[in-house]
Amino acid sequence: MPMYYFHLSDDHRLLDVDGTDLTDLAAARSHAFGVAQELMFRSQGMSDHDWSLWRMLVHDDDGKELFSFPMVDIEDS
Numbered sequence: 001m002p003m004y005y006f007h008l009s010d011d012h013r014l015l016d017v018d019g020t021d022l023t024d025l026a027a028a029r030s031h032a033f034g035v036a037q038e039l040m041f042r043s044q045g046m047s048d049h050d051w052s053l054w055r056m057l058v059h060d061d062d063g064k065e066l067f068s069f070p071m072v073d074i075e076d077s
Contacts, residue, residue: 004028
């Protein structure tokens with residue numbers, strides 16, 4: 001199974017060093033949105049910045065960015 005990494009970024013990056021094994025890109029996208037919703041449910045932001053400043057960046061095992069989205073998009077969905 002491919003490994004996917006779910007990083008958070010604003011003016012600096014918080015790296016997912018462990019990654020998650022998922023079946024495909026669709027599963028990675030679903031997982032990313034679920035993680036984002038959970039993070040936003042638990043707190044108003046991270047590192048003293050509200051979620052409107054953050055992005056979720058999803059990379060493959062080679063470090064290639066597959067997709068990203070502003071965390072604020074999750075609030076609006």
